[in-house]
Amino acid sequence: MSVETTSLERMGRDLGSAIAETDEYQRFEEAKQAVEADDEAQAHIREFNQLREEFMLARQTGNATQEGMQKLQSKQQELHGLPVMAEYLEAQAALQERLEAVNEAISEPLAVDFGGEAGGCCQD
Template identity: 65%
Template sequence: MSVQTDKLEQLGSDLGEAIAETPEYETFEETKAAVEADDEIQAQIAKFQDHRDTFMTARQAGTATQEMLDKVKSAQSELHNMSKMAAYLDAQKALQSKLEDINKAISDPLAVDFGGEAGGCCQDE
């Protein structure tokens, strides 16, 4: 491996560590842990997934109903309205925004979307 490649990999590692120390990442991890540890939220997630899976299966079979879709939307709404889940979703959005800013800072000098386009040789346009 070249010295330049080693340096770039070290910079990448340093960047990852720096991201992990941001308030956005720390809040994301804290809220994620809270959601994962909450039995009520986990039960609501399971309920939402069950309704969604039932709806998707019915949709593929051509038998989906508005009532099925309403159950999915209702379960999702109940889930998103739970305070710990809402905090997690807010933290997820804040982290995504921070990562997009970092992606832009990396991509601008390269004239490529580092996070989205770099590495693809044959992409559909």
Template identity: 65%
Template sequence: MSVETVSLADIGRDLGEQIAETDVYERFERASQAVENDPEAQEKIASFEQLRQEFMAARQTGDADRESLRRVQNAQNELHSLPVMKEYLAAQSDLQNTLEEINKAISEPLSVDFGGEAGGCCHD
């Protein structure tokens, strides 16, 4: 099977399907579903998001203070202290690490440094 007969998009889809079958991805999916199905987690997510939105709006108008920041941080800490959220965050971190490893493996044979080219066009 050569690149000529299989498009790179097809190879990417195959890779995505293979990733979806890994234990690390399946753990993430289970943890995500557990959070979605947990009423307490959903309540704390909604509370955190509301406080965060209020803080962001206050920050834009210059009305944000330490107390409002503290409320946001406390809501986030309460949310993250739930066992279902701890598992979700751990599963998410593991999946991100796996995807970063895959990205490095894909990038390794490429000699393109897009970060180095951000400031200009052509180098002699």
């Protein structure tokens, strides 16, 4: 490895550590732990995941219905309506916004958006 590569990797680790110290990350981690510790939220998550799996299977087999989609959406709204889950989603959105700003700052001098790059090359 070259000195430049080692230096860049060190800066990457430093950046990760700095992100972990932000208010947005701390809030996200606290909200995540609160959701994980909340029995009611965990029960709702399990129910939602089960319904989602059933709906996806129905979709793959051509048996999905509008009623099934509405039931899934209703369960998702119910889950997102839990105060602990609403806080988690807000914290997640704030962290995502911060990370997008960091990505833009990194990408700006390179004229490349690595976060938005989906592969392929040289497309206009």
